[in-house]
Amino acid sequence: MNALVNWIDDRTGLKKLMHEALYEHIPGGARWRYVWGSTLVYTFTIQVITGIFLATAYSPSTTTAWESVYHIQNHMQFGWLVRGLHHFSAQAMTVLLAIHLMQVVIDGAYKAPREVNFWLGLILMQIVLGLGLTGYLLPWDQKGYYATQVSTEIMGATPVVGPQLQQLAQGGPQYGHHTLTRFFAMHVMILPATLVAFLVLHIAVFRRHGITVPDPDRAPGVAFWPDQVLKDAVACLVVLATVLGLTYFKGAELSAPADPSEAFSAARPEWYFLFLFQFLRFEWVEHQGLAFGAIYLPGLLMLILTAMPIFGRWKLGHWFNIAFMMAMMVGIIGLTGLALKNDAKDPDFQAAVKQAHDDSERIKVLAERPDGIPLEGAVSLLRNDPLTQGPRLFARNCAPCHRYDGHDGTGREVAKIVTKDGVKVRELEQATATDLGKFGTQEWLKGVITDYAKTFAPLSNAGEKVKKHFVDDSEMADWSKSHAQHWRVGENEKSLDDLTAFLQAQGGRVSPKPNLDEAAVKRGREIFTSGKLAVGQIESKCTDCHSLKPRGEETVLGESGTAPTLTGYAGADWLRDFLKNPGHAQFYGENNAMPAFGDRLSEKELGLLVRWMVGDFE
Amino acid sequence: MSQSQSQSDLNHSESYPEGRRGFMAHVLAAAIGGFVGLVPFASGLAFFLDPLIRKRKGGSGDGFVKLPITVEALEINGEPQLVKIIMDKVDAWNTYRNQPVGAVYLRRVASDKVIVFNQRCPHLGCAVDYKPAEKNYFCPCHTSAFGLDGVKQNDIPPRGLDELEVSIRNNTEVWVKFQNFRATTPDKIPVA
Numbered sequence: 001m002n003a004l005v006n007w008i009d010d011r012t013g014l015k016k017l018m019h020e021a022l023y024e025h026i027p028g029g030a031r032w033r034y035v036w037g038s039t040l041v042y043t044f045t046i047q048v049i050t051g052i053f054l055a056t057a058y059s060p061s062t063t064t065a066w067e068s069v070y071h072i073q074n075h076m077q078f079g080w081l082v083r084g085l086h087h088f089s090a091q092a093m094t095v096l097l098a099i100h101l102m103q104v105v106i107d108g109a110y111k112a113p114r115e116v117n118f119w120l121g122l123i124l125m126q127i128v129l130g131l132g133l134t135g136y137l138l139p140w141d142q143k144g145y146y147a148t149q150v151s152t153e154i155m156g157a158t159p160v161v162g163p164q165l166q167q168l169a170q171g172g173p174q175y176g177h178h179t180l181t182r183f184f185a186m187h188v189m190i191l192p193a194t195l196v197a198f199l200v201l202h203i204a205v206f207r208r209h210g211i212t213v214p215d216p217d218r219a220p221g222v223a224f225w226p227d228q229v230l231k232d233a234v235a236c237l238v239v240l241a242t243v244l245g246l247t248y249f250k251g252a253e254l255s256a257p258a259d260p261s262e263a264f265s266a267a268r269p270e271w272y273f274l275f276l277f278q279f280l281r282f283e284w285v286e287h288q289g290l291a292f293g294a295i296y297l298p299g300l301l302m303l304i305l306t307a308m309p310i311f312g313r314w315k316l317g318h319w320f321n322i323a324f325m326m327a328m329m330v331g332i333i334g335l336t337g338l339a340l341k342n343d344a345k346d347p348d349f350q351a352a353v354k355q356a357h358d359d360s361e362r363i364k365v366l367a368e369r370p371d372g373i374p375l376e377g378a379v380s381l382l383r384n385d386p387l388t389q390g391p392r393l394f395a396r397n398c399a400p401c402h403r404y405d406g407h408d409g410t411g412r413e414v415a416k417i418v419t420k421d422g423v424k425v426r427e428l429e430q431a432t433a434t435d436l437g438k439f440g441t442q443e444w445l446k447g448v449i450t451d452y453a454k455t456f457a458p459l460s461n462a463g464e465k466v467k468k469h470f471v472d473d474s475e476m477a478d479w480s481k482s483h484a485q486h487w488r489v490g491e492n493e494k495s496l497d498d499l500t501a502f503l504q505a506q507g508g509r510v511s512p513k514p515n516l517d518e519a520a521v522k523r524g525r526e527i528f529t530s531g532k533l534a535v536g537q538i539e540s541k542c543t544d545c546h547s548l549k550p551r552g553e554e555t556v557l558g559e560s561g562t563a564p565t566l567t568g569y570a571g572a573d574w575l576r577d578f579l580k581n582p583g584h585a586q587f588y589g590e591n592n593a594m595p596a597f598g599d600r601l602s603e604k605e606l607g608l609l610v611r612w613m614v615g616d617f618e
Numbered sequence: 619m620s621q622s623q624s625q626s627d628l629n630h631s632e633s634y635p636e637g638r639r640g641f642m643a644h645v646l647a648a649a650i651g652g653f654v655g656l657v658p659f660a661s662g663l664a665f666f667l668d669p670l671i672r673k674r675k676g677g678s679g680d681g682f683v684k685l686p687i688t689v690e691a692l693e694i695n696g697e698p699q700l701v702k703i704i705m706d707k708v709d710a711w712n713t714y715r716n717q718p719v720g721a722v723y724l725r726r727v728a729s730d731k732v733i734v735f736n737q738r739c740p741h742l743g744c745a746v747d748y749k750p751a752e753k754n755y756f757c758p759c760h761t762s763a764f765g766l767d768g769v770k771q772n773d774i775p776p777r778g779l780d781e782l783e784v785s786i787r788n789n790t791e792v793w794v795k796f797q798n799f800r801a802t803t804p805d806k807i808p809v810a
């Protein structure tokens with residue numbers, strides 16, 4: 001054994017190298033305060049190891065990036081763990097970097113003769129931030145996509161060469177395959193290689209000048225090994241435990257696949273850039289132009305950091321540096337806090353976050369179906385999914401008048417910000433048409449029958465003509481009112497169940513699965529034509545005004561008269577025809593006040609909206 | 619503390635923590651240091667070994683595929699027919715419907731018997747040609763040759779062509795259990 005070691009040492013000088021690495025002199029003894037640099041090297045090591053393994057399964061293109069990350073996260077052995085380690089170590093690195101920098105400034109470790117090493121450190125910091133930025137895009141999910149768009153737009157705002165820079169980074173005028181290949185190359189080759197080079201220099205120069213010791217006479221000096229190594233190792237263990245904890249309990253996020261045609265209102269940069277995001281939101285910053293807030297000012301801060309070793313030659317300069325560092329930290333933490341606070345009290349943002357979360361859950365369901373992820377990418381799954389697109393179409397097209405369980409379909413309130421007595425307040429917009437959250441279900445039908453006035457009450461806000469026809473002078477409203485006493489009789493509850501079961505069966509809704517047993521539907525049909533209830537009798541029965549051709553039958557019940565025909569009521573075909581032309585004689589005729597959507601929405605959009613409303617999706 | 623220390627590193631003379639505590643420090647430093655390094659590496663390695671560890675989802679059915687050719691279309695003791703195997707193919711996150719996944723040679727040897735060989739050469743996996751003039755199968759890669767019955771005719775391949783299970787259904791349909799086998803081995807070992 002010894003002979004082998006000697007043989008190797010003879011040829012490589014390994015012993016001396018090991019000795020230099022392990023027996024660095026630490027005056028004043030090993031201390032916890034020296035661990036920060038080592039934890040940074042450690043997190044970088046985690047990134048290199050997990051990064052190489054992730055690269056064995058990642059595929060950078062717009063139709064495979066998200067898909068391969070999804071596969072890593074959900075199907076590959078320990079994929080969640082490796083990705084989680086990579087994801088959270090990156091964030092730990094940012095935090096440790098800030099601590100390391102603060103300590104260097106406070107301890108005055110940047111002063112002569114360590115100026116060059118301080119500058120090397122600042123370069124390393126830029127590289128680490130660059131790694132974070134490029135890595136954020138690679139999963140090609142909505143979150144990364146829209147956050148990175150902001151970064152490249154800022155790049156485009158650089159004076160003189162901005163547009164060229166942006167195109168070079170993106171690999172073209174828009175995001176596409178080459179944006180990913182370029183970001184990937186930056187993230188896994190160019191930046192890490194540069195980082196390693198500068199890290200070697202940083203550590204070599206650090207070793208040359210030795211550790212910065214505030215009070216060398218505190219305790220007898222020791223060597224780096226084993227006392228300081230032990231402290232460093234314990235610190236790394238704490239970092240690892242934190243990262244593992246986050247990985248296990250929180251998990252690396254993967255939002256829905258990037259879709260340039262789908263707005264992402266939950267877009268935010270990675271949390272450590274939130275301060276800059278918040279800063280750019282101030283109106284006075286906006287007035288100075290994007291380049292000021294996003295380029296000149298951060299540039300100025302970096303310049304001051306760079307100049308610290310020069311200021312540090314004077315005692316006062318050192319105090320200035322510390323004060324500046326603290327002010328910057330307070331500013332960053334304050335702005336970050338403000339950003340979080342603003343988001344927390346913004347219901348629209350909260351709804352957007354929830355929607356983003358729902359989408360990321362929904363895509364899992366869609367991707368796990370037998371056909372899996374189509375070749376054109378997972379994004380098409382969401383684009384063709386009624387449950388995803390229905391609410392959005394509703395919000396854009398229906399919510400200006402209707403509501404869906406009180407909201408706009410996507411969970412957002414329909415509200416506007418108004419200034420009242422100089423204070424901005426949120427005011428809910430009044431609905432001018434019915435709430436369609438339960439449309440076509442038995443519950444809805446019961447509402448129409450037993451309390452028409454309440455169900456259609458919002459129409460009173462839609463102007464005189466509509467109010468007159470649909471509320472004040474509505475025959476159905478009168479009917480509902482004059483027959484109300486029947487429904488107060490307990491025994492008739494079942495009759496109402498049967499009648500509405502029959503009516504709901506006409507639409508053929510898919511979900512919520514109507515509890516329509518055939519017998520109930522049959523009894524309901526009887527009530528529809530005869531008006532006979534368990535107790536009493538409907539004076540003017542349904543067929544006196546409505547006509548209806550029951551599903552699967554050839555005979556038409558009742559005669560088409562003044563009231564809308566109920567054939568296939570609230571079903572997919574009925575709803576599609578209705579949306580296309582609500583003013584058709586079969587529906588509201590000349591009393592109609594609803595816009596026709598036949599030429600506003602494409603067939604595909606109509607189909608998605610209708611399928612969502614009748615519950616026809618998996 | 620601006621004085622460089624590196625020159626004195628080699629012959630430093632500071633006090634080592636001696637005895638029990640010093641020993642513990644050595645052991646703990648090595649153990650914890652090793653552990654924190656091992657965790658990311660071991661996780662990554664387990665991830666990398668995914669193809670070996672993970673259970674693949676079993677295909678549905680008995681593994682037989684119907685070929686786009688009928689028994690009648692084949693002449694008894696005629697020339698072998700090359701037919702592509704069309705199957706669904708799962709590739710990581712994608713499922714490709716009806717893709718050519720391989721090819722087989724068919725030869726009818728009796729009115730109700732068809733012999734089917736996988737086109738893959740058992741030597742190193744090239745596609746085997748049929749030579750009508752010599753009435754044998756021939757691999758262009760390293761000149762393996764096989765008779766019409768699939769038996770090897772020289773010593774280059776480790777075994778004869780891989781015969782596949784066939785079932786004739788409804789009198790005319792040819793169904794084949796399509797499998798690939800490991801190259802280079804004298805025995806037929808299916809590739810999972």
Ligand code: FES
Nearest residue numbers: 739741742757760
């Ligand atoms: S692969 Fe066919 S002869 Fe080598």
